[in-house]
Amino acid sequence: MQVExxxxxxYFHPDQQxxxxxxxxxxxxxxxxxxxxxxxxxxxxxxxxQELFNFTYQIECYTPAPKRIYGYFTLPILYNNRLIGRLxxxxxxxxxxxxxxxxxxEPGVVVxxxxxxxxxxxxxxxxxxxxxxxxxxxxxxxxxLAERLxxx
Numbered sequence: 001m002q003v004e005x006x007x008x009x010x011y012f013h014p015d016q017q018x019x020x021x022x023x024x025x026x027x028x029x030x031x032x033x034x035x036x037x038x039x040x041x042x043x044x045x046x047x048x049x050q051e052l053f054n055f056t057y058q059i060e061c062y063t064p065a066p067k068r069i070y071g072y073f074t075l076p077i078l079y080n081n082r083l084i085g086r087l088x089x090x091x092x093x094x095x096x097x098x099x100x101x102x103x104x105x106e107p108g109v110v111v112x113x114x115x116x117x118x119x120x121x122x123x124x125x126x127x128x129x130x131x132x133x134x135x136x137x138x139x140x141x142x143x144x145l146a147e148r149l150x151x152x
Contacts, residue, residue: 033079033118033122035075035077035087038073042076042078043055049076049083057083071101074088074104075089079118079119084105085104087102088101088103089101089126091131093131096131096132096134097134099136100123102139105141120149135149135150136150136151137150
């Protein structure tokens with residue numbers, strides 16, 4: 001299929017034709033905030049992430065610690081069809097703590113109550129999945145955000 005602004009054609013599986021048409025018409029509601037794996041197709045292809053989302057991403061676990069910018073195993077944050085930032089998580093299963101060592105928002109991202117609520121829910125879903133029900137956010141680029149996302 002041709003995609004406006006692309007020099008090369010886009011491809012999709014025929015089973016997804018109905019969803020593609022609905023998306024083109026703006027009929028698919030944006031309702032899910034999630035953390036992406038570094039191997040998710042959205043960010044695995046760095047060129048695609050840059051072109052579609054203006055998001056530069058590199059997994060830094062193979063980068064020497066002093067040269068890391070965002071953390072060991074940063075996960076991109078997808079919110080309202082935008083990559084709004086990334087976080088560096090660590091599951092401490094023995095202690096039941098899901099630690100976010102750092103949370104970096106992209107330039108220009110405006111923090112509002114809806115975003116905080118969505119991030120809070122997403123972090124807690126991930127924490128429960130890791131059997132670490134307590135969420136602790138150590139630092140965030142936005143003042144006060146770490147406290148709003150952490151459990152008291």
